[in-house]
Structures are given as C-alpha cells and as structure tokens.
Amino acid sequence: MEHLGAEPLDVEHRGFPADVIPLQYQALLLTDERRMGAFQRAIAHAVRPGMRVLDLGAGTGVLSFFAASQGATVTAVEREPRVFATAQAALRAAVGDAVRILHADARDYLPEEPVDVVLCEMLHVGLLRERQIEVINSFKRRYLRHVGGPLPRFVPEACVQAVQPVEQDFTYCGYTVPAPVFQLPESTQPRTVEAAPPQVFQQFFYQDPLPGRCGADLRFVAERPATVNAARIVTKNLLALTYEPPGSIDWTMNYLVVPLREPVEVLTGDEVRLRFDYCPGDEIPVLADSLEADVLAHAR
C-alpha cells in the first residue's frame, strides 16, 4: 500500500517493545495511590528482616525500596536502560547497598541462592500486553531445576479475572468511536450501563501452574434492557493473603471496556453469551477480535 506524505508506523519497533515501560511513563505508576498503597501494605506483610527478595521488572525500584525498608536484602532486575540507570541511582540514595539492581532480562535471570519472596509487577488489566505470566513461568521452571524447591512466595500471590456485558457510550461531542476505554474502579461510570453483573472467568495462584490462555464462554441473564456493545474486563490482583484475620491485600486494576464488533439488543431476563480467547501478553486487539456476544434465549 502506498502512503503519501507519511511512513507507516511500526510502534513495536520505534524504540520500545510494548512490555517495556519507558521512564516518562513510570511516574504514572508512582502516582497511582491505590497501586502504591496496596503494594506497600502487601510487602510490609510478606517481607521480614533478613529475607532475600527478588524484584523482577523493577522499574524505578519502588517495590525494592519497600522490601529493603522491611530489612530485606533485595536483587532487582530491569531491562530498559534509562529506567535501570535511574533506579540504580535512586535506590543507592534511598537504601545504600541493601538493593543490588541488575540491567538484565527477567526471563533469563536466575538467583544463585534461594530467595524468600519474588516481587513481580509486570501487570496489565486482562493480563494483556505485559509479560507477567511468561516471566514467572520462566522463573519457576529454572528455579526448580537449578535451585530446587520450595518455590518462594510471590507478590502478587493470586489473580482473579471477571467479565460483564455492558452498554458503553462511545459518542464524544457527537462523534462515535468504539475504541477500548480504561475506567477507574472506584468511580461511577455515567457512560456505562451494566447489562448483567460480572462473572469470574479465571483465577489462579502464582505458585500453581499458570494459565496458557485467558478465555471465557459465559452466559449472563440481562438485568435491564440494553444494547450490549462491549465487554468490561476486571482484573483483581491478590497481592498478599493474610491469615489473621483471613483476607487479602488487593489491587484491582483499572477496568478495560472492549467494544464488540457486533452489538446485540437484550431485554430484561434475556440470556446473553459472551466469548473470547487470547494468550497472556497479547495486545488488546487480539482480545477484541475474538470477542463475540449472542442472545441465547429471550425472556418470556
């Protein structure tokens, strides 16, 4: 295809692969108070003085800082060179030599000694785009082979994912663009009508075998009339399980609303089926392209 006046963009190869977070976006992570507060509490719960901690995908090193502040000795691994250099300087200023940070690919790095806790925040809603599953799978396989069991504690410890059919208002100043939307979980969403409550489509512990696919084939009963034109994906990370009292320190990520190619009309009581299938780490369009809804049965 000919492009006049502009070269076609290949974002993947213009500087950064999709899973690397350049320095200019790291502050968005640092200013996300829900995320930061949940990780700080979870690390305070899971990490004790004298523990050995590994931080995979360390970014600016903030999770390593939390762990070192608990009295742990930390090894951190970050792949993006400028982020690595910035983290190295910041960690040295904050905690001296309590954190050793390495410029390496977390998929290849293996500690020489056993570790007590592995921190890994390479997360995106839906487990899309980032390499959390691939990195932890690779770590577990190589750790068990070269260091032996038991596996360390992982932070996050578990993940629960849910989906629900919604009617999303994709019209902006009279202009309609069905593009994926991120939403803050705790805020009201005037552009979204929930056709039915969310249902869990996936849950797992990081110590157990990890999922190779993220898929759903679920039936919902519509609670109100709606034009179901999107699916809303909810990803809750259980960062640390607590036993007294029983519970967990959680971080629910921003919701992701993904438009359907073929909207369906539902009335109250109708049974609607939602289906999708993608691999962890896939881009959002892979989920969008597989997403389908049908009305299975109309209410009588």
Ligand SMILES: C[S@@+](CC[C@H](N)C(=O)[O-])C[C@H]1O[C@@H](n2cnc3c(N)ncnc32)[C@H](O)[C@@H]1O
């Ligand atoms: C979502 S950020 C989180 C950073 C940090 N853990 C935090 O919580 O603020 C994920 C980080 O992992 C890094 N990363 C992605 N793939 C990596 C890999 N294969 N090896 C090492 N670091 C990687 C990214 O560059 C980014 O800094």
